[in-house]
Amino acid sequence: MKIKRIYLPIALSLALAIGLLMGSFLNFPVEKRGMISSSNKSKLNKLIDFIEREYVDDIDTDSIVDITVNSILEKLDPHSIYIAKNEMDEVSQSMKGDFVGIGVNFYMYKDSVAVIKPIPGGPSERAGIKAGDRILFADNSKLFGRKMTNDTLFSKLKGEEGSKVTLTVFRKSENRKFKVNVTRDVVPIKSVDAAVMADSNTGYIKVNRFAETTADEFHRSLINLKAQGATSLIVDLRDNGGGYLEKAVEIADEFLKDGQLIVMTKNKKNREDRTYATKKGDFESGKLYVLINENSASASEILAGAIQDNDRGVIVGRRSFGKGLVQREMPLGDGSAVRLTVARYYTPSGRSIQRSYDHGGEEYFNDFEKRYESGELYSADSIKIADTLKFKTAKGRIVYGGGGIIPDRFVPQEGKHGDEAVTMVMQSGIVSYFVFEQLDKDRNGFKGMQNSQMITDKVMTGDKYFDAFSGYLAKNGLVFHLNKHKERVKHYLAAEFTRQLLSEKAYYQMVLKEDNMVKAVLTEKK
Template sequence: MKIKKLYLPILLAIAMAFGIIVGGFLNYPSQGGGTLVASSNKNKLNKLVELIEREYVDDVNTDSIVDLTVNSILEKLDPHSVYISKENMEAVEQNMAGKFVGIGISFYMYKDSLAIIKTIPGGPSEKAGLRAGDRILFANNYKLFNRKLPTDTLFSRLKGTDGSKVQLTIFRPEGHKTFKINLTRGQVPVKSVDVGLMADKNTGYIKINRFAETTYDEFHKALASLKKQGATRLVVDLRDNGGGFMEPAIQIADEFLSDGQLIVKTKNKRKQVDETRATEEGIFEKGRLFILINENSASASEILAGAIQDNDRGTIVGRRSFGKGLVQREMKLGDNSAVRLTVARYYTPSGRSIQRSYAGGGEAYFNDFQKRYENGELYAADSIKIADTLKYKTVKGRTVYGGGGIIPDKFVALEGKHGDEAVAEMMKLAITGHFVFEQLDKERAGFAGLTPDEVVSKVDDSEKYFNAFIKYMKGNGFELSLIKQKDIVKHYIAAEFVRQLYSDKEYYELLLKQDSMMKAAVESK
């Protein structure tokens, strides 16, 4: 595969689809208990399924028939009314809950052996002394290596109920030691706030990857810490954040807005309008504020950005957001599957609906990114298609537009030349992490004791890791010509080394040094 313009929309859209379809969920208050109401037509479906089960000549999985039927119905509605099967429901719920019960590791099946990439800080594995590079051979007496086990089987062996015990057999390459260790499974956080750090002596930076049940608490803790460190300016990064629950987005907006200012309003089928306003509890109502968005910022991200823009509280930096102004409520179907049904529209404080049209169907709707790329919108602000008939006014009288996402106050184009950003997005994929893990597995001792800056120098000052990466990608089916993007590749490889050896904080500190949106915010007067 050659990195050309042709592949840019594909590579940049990889992270968008799942995050916006499933992550873009806004929990709307239930008016009727959250279960489906019986109707006269449901008997038709029930009778058909029963008839198939009883009379059809071959054995049929009627559950799959029902799933197909539900999906077909929802496809006729809107792109964000979705069905979540019982097989996927557990993972979705854990992601939105912000935690799961397990042993607390990130792992990689390396040469058919379960290798620990990192232990999660404060988790059971870290407390028990497990390290990056350790192999887990057995969970109790269940063999995990040389079996080509699917990921869900591996998870099922490592996860369990809170407080349950598991005995792990560990091989540690350092010293070629094999030993057993008893772990007690516990609550493991799934962070929705990747990092909170000081970008300079006055500017704090907080990265939010989605809006889950724990997001506000994570955010508030990070914000309070940054204020103590002297932050008088704040950058909130919502890039590639496909959304999630509405409530934490509202709570975060409340930290910035004054008592009584409108945050968002919703309107349902019965024309019922609900308004949500800020309280007097905010802890960052006066400092300079910047919100970073891009074409993958959706749903709850747009509620937060819209509230800040319409109240003239801060500066929106980046590119036009996705454009999702619909609200869903989750309703259980009785077998641990669920429907997330669109039940309302939301409007920003100025009265804007930023929902894009989905009249062309779901495929065209989610392929909108490609249109933006082709018409030049990602590279020039004057290529953004503005709905002149949908003009609204902010609190201070500035003109803003509805009809298709949040248009930033300060536009920042995709970085570099055409094709550079495709490489940058590719370098954020898991394969880069796998490459770095394998390099560290061979020479972990050579990185021991190095500072993050020394790690960067070790990677940047040699062609060794760049050449090894090209060879690694080729071995995984990618024929890449990246000589023109060598600096970009080296930068991301170095950052990944730093992340695996240290933490997300050091990783983001390194990436932000060359981040054009961050520079645009920090350099704003």
């Protein structure tokens, strides 16, 4: 099997990736204004008309317009982007909290749609679909033995709410083929990956993005953890690239007291809007820790900045991405849109955390390499601080602007300098695929294992799965020297077996025990 991408976590295999380009944006329509005529606009329109009417060869003028729009936006800032009409559904779907479909996590394995796991409570689980099943046909559409794009595959499985699809399924564990009717239904795309107890009185909530349903998901998780005895809370914003600004504000309101400033925005006309906390917070006291890293951006930074500047909690981890711009989505009338930067945001102390983009988008988005080379991922002393951009928190602590949120407690990247690739691989989708294929060979060998300890004992005893994983990586062109990381690799493998056999909750309860940032919080708490 050839794996082209190795970074898609199983938990998000049905969600659409949200990159840093999405950033923070305002979730309300743009005001309608009259078009301003200008000679430059006329010139551009005439050029397109000339090409369409007179150019010697047939040209897709839509593609020319797309190129032109992208070229214009590249002159602005790295977060002003064009969304072509054929991409709009994907982009819109990624920020919704649900979609209509059959409800399975799957991937293409040996040209077959292999079910990694049906979504709990979803249409497929209700219809009796199990992990390891192959979906051969959707109605009369053949889904195996052919190269099929994800878009085509999704179109066969998604549909109107309440519509039915007849799936032809092969169940390897029983060596039988059968048909099952599945009624498509609303399937949630969670933006809260996990809400579990990290110890007897510390709750942990992992937020992967700020979408339409994030604040509601977060609130339910918070109430549930409080009911379990959580008097301290860890909010994990690592690798969260942002989303709707107002959802970050709603979550900040859970922690801040009435009247405390959350965020300020300023637009082109220097109009300043300030957003304050209300009385409705459900965790306004109790210890609070926010985890961030170099991929925590935009709305994540708004939330972290509000907590830090109001001295409400402790920011733990590594310097965040550094995006202080706000976008608004503006339709172009043909199904496409631009997401245009319309304001800058400032944390309550008045600082902008936007990094410089003077040297172009490529260098801007490759900042990770500079941080790696400087040693910043491993030493707080290597963080470059803008001494001229000093600000004070509510209690007078010094914080800095100009390049992300600098944590109050620095925690280096896992492993030693040079081990980054191993960490990335162990947190990538390739681990999910490997574990699925191991289970596919011997699902009965794990039958009856009802708790994570039983699974861990089986996976971590001896080197059977460690050796198989090393060979699996090599087979897919990924050569790593894993022996010095053996116990860590085996722990990640055991956690992924636990996720696929038991639940997402059981997975996080395992991985948090070895998570350096979480361990740093729990140690400090004591």
